[in-house]
Amino acid sequence: MSPLRIATRESPLALWQAEHVQARLRAAHPGLEVSLVPMTTTGDQLLSGPLSQSGGKGLFVKELEAALLEGRADLAVHSMKDVPAQQPPGLAVVSFLEGEDPRDAFVSNHHASLASLPLGARLGTASLRRQVQARRLRPDLQIEVLRGNVGTRLRKLDEGRHDAILLACAGLMRLGLEARIRERLDPEQFVPAIGQGIVGIECRADDDRTRALLAPLHDSASALRLAAERSFNARLGGACQAPIAGHATPLADGRLRLVGLVGTPDGSRLLREEIVGDPAQASALGESLADRLLAAGAREILQDLGG
Numbered sequence: 001m002s003p004l005r006i007a008t009r010e011s012p013l014a015l016w017q018a019e020h021v022q023a024r025l026r027a028a029h030p031g032l033e034v035s036l037v038p039m040t041t042t043g044d045q046l047l048s049g050p051l052s053q054s055g056g057k058g059l060f061v062k063e064l065e066a067a068l069l070e071g072r073a074d075l076a077v078h079s080m081k082d083v084p085a086q087q088p089p090g091l092a093v094v095s096f097l098e099g100e101d102p103r104d105a106f107v108s109n110h111h112a113s114l115a116s117l118p119l120g121a122r123l124g125t126a127s128l129r130r131q132v133q134a135r136r137l138r139p140d141l142q143i144e145v146l147r148g149n150v151g152t153r154l155r156k157l158d159e160g161r162h163d164a165i166l167l168a169c170a171g172l173m174r175l176g177l178e179a180r181i182r183e184r185l186d187p188e189q190f191v192p193a194i195g196q197g198i199v200g201i202e203c204r205a206d207d208d209r210t211r212a213l214l215a216p217l218h219d220s221a222s223a224l225r226l227a228a229e230r231s232f233n234a235r236l237g238g239a240c241q242a243p244i245a246g247h248a249t250p251l252a253d254g255r256l257r258l259v260g261l262v263g264t265p266d267g268s269r270l271l272r273e274e275i276v277g278d279p280a281q282a283s284a285l286g287e288s289l290a291d292r293l294l295a296a297g298a299r300e301i302l303q304d305l306g307g
């Protein structure tokens, strides 16, 4: 059997995720050779270069997808949060691993929570989704742009450039940095990003061998969550410049609940809706929620942004 090649970004978090998938594949298929093909993406280069006004999520996955399409790798491991709503022709995201904590993390060396930050404190985050939700809870804060890999962001916090920063719990936990989390933000008040905390695996849609090898890694609860959240995002128009959040959770009675948020980039308008329904119709649920938000004003917001 030829070795299975995993395309991955070179950031510590991406490497952790790729090595995790490598270990899972080896465990599921003893004797299978699994290798890593690390590569730098345009998104990674921009992290250290000039600030691009959100060049689109696709920047972190495009090079990995090119490697798949050109046959230089067989699968790509992604944080689903960074994966756009639609894949290029010929590729498919076929497996989702079991989800890690989907919540956002409040990280600070001197303060215990977002609510207890002193008046006018400096909060670092680059994500529009986090900016607008933080501003709504704490309009007094000075929200500052913070970019880079998880390690870079923590270093900037430790250097005193910010009083606190916001990151995903999942990334910190994977990197063994869980102790840095001071507060896990309530997903009702602070809606997580679509796919946050879930690792997904993409391959060529017609590559039956890779798909069969990946099957034992697939988690159906994550797949449900993603189906609802990603169809919500796709219906809203995918990679636009508006802050968007979406988070699905299974209810005790077996139904699926989906919360969605769309706003203007400056947070002056923030629309939130929720829906509960049959998990077997997860994609339709996401689309219905998007339609509700579009009717409630998201259409104007997205049109104004040219989305």
Ligand SMILES: NCc1[nH]cc(CCC(=O)O)c1CC(=O)O
Residues within 6 Å of the ligand: 079, 080, 081, 082, 150, 166, 167, 168, 169, 170, 171, 195, 196, 197, 198, 199
């Ligand atoms: N945008 C970078 C990114 N992509 C995925 C994660 C965290 C891990 C995950 O959501 O699965 C992070 C870091 C962060 O937001 O703190």
